[in-house]
Amino acid sequence: MTLELAAIIFLVLSLCVSAPLRLCVEFLAKMLFWIKCTLLFNAETQRRRDAENIQQQFLFLFFLLASCQNSEQSTSSSHTRCDPIDRLHTDHGLHLPAIKPATQQPYPWQTEGVGQLRAIQKDYFRCKGSNLHPPHIVLQDGKETGRFYDCAGAEKHSLPVVNGKEFIYPILLELLSEIQKQTGLPVIITSGHRCPAHNAYLDPRIKAQSSKHMIGAEVDFYVQDMQETPEKVIQIIFNFYNSQARYQGKKEYQTFSRFEKETDVVVAPWLNKEIFIKLHSKTEGRNFDNRHPYPYISIQVRFDREKNERVVFTPQQAQQFLRK
Structure with a gap:
């Protein structure tokens, strides 16, 4: 209703x-x-x-x-431009160089190596001391005559310092890198730099206290997979001095003679003006750095070509490293 x-x-x-x-x-x-x-x-x-x-x-x-x-029309019209052609097809306003593929430049911390092997660097020479090592106790006639403690290693001190920078004699780096290059095998550095405490811990004898390990002028090493043929490694060193242009015509570098004086090894060492080579058998030169069962090679630097002077150990040089 x-x-x-x-x-x-x-x-x-x-x-x-x-x-x-x-x-x-x-x-x-x-x-x-x-x-x-x-x-x-x-x-x-x-x-x-x-x-x-x-x-x-x-x-x-x-x-x-x-x-x-309206916006579409204004945008399209604002981008439209017509200029007369006032140059030839051969004219160029900018002369650009041809594009060439570039190779990747190495980073500052990278150096030349062989395959997967990096070139030998001074960092490989750092002291191998450790405060975890037990004390080295010297006994004579059953009585303790000396007790030596190891250093704390590379965590607590640097390499030798020369002119404000860590230093290892360059010829050692060059020779070990050449060995890697020729063999394609890694060089195992068993003992590089030794601080005075670590050097005394390894060998407390008085004559060992002038070791050139303490000034970065000596190295102990062997080549992996060539442990039983160290003579072939030494031959590579001889070939290096005969092939380098800077040694051509210099017999004092190219000729190696044998060291006839008494040493602590059976095989007579080799030497030229720049280096001294010593071959340790499986039972010679054993210490905490060289506890492996292989023969090994020691190279000492005798002459500094850059300074044109003999390399002589001094206690002052041995103390030139930074404590951390």
Whole structure:
């Protein structure tokens, strides 16, 4: 039943009832008309709002599409440029060199090596002392005559320092690198630099206290997989002096003689002006650095070509290293 029909029914009823009840019925009929008018007004207002919203959305989309089209046209037109050609096809404004493939340059810490073997560097000569080594006790007639303790090794001190830099005689680095190059096998340095404490721990004899190990002028080594043929390694050293241009015509470098005086090895050492080579058998020259069961080679530097002077050990030189 609609609100209009209900209002008419209430008006008809008001004619058939008593006066007090008639007032109530007329009031209800007027309320129904008022509610109807309110609903119609609200519906009209909502319809107008919906129409305005649709119109606003349409205008927004219209201006959005129009602005995109204008932006595309302005962008394309702003990049369009036409200049007359005023040069020949052979003319060049910039002369660029031809592109050539470049090789990777080595990093500062990389040096020339052979295959997977890096060239021998002075870091390989660091002292092998350790405070974990037991004390070296010297006995004479069953009585203790001396007790020597090892140093703490490379963690506590540097290599010999010359002119403010760590130093190993360059000829030792060059010779060991040449051996690796010719054999393709790694050189195992068993004893390089020794600080005075480590040197005394290895060999407490008085004559050993002038070892050139303490000034970076001596090295003990063997070649892996050539432990039983050290003579072939020594021959590589001889060939090095005969092949290097700087030694050509200098017999004092190219000729090796045998050292005939008494030594602590059976095989007579070899020497030229620059180096002294000693071959230790399996039972000779054993100490904490050389506890392996192989023969090994020692090379001492006798002459410094750069300074043009003999290499002589002094206690002052042996103390020239940094403590950490």
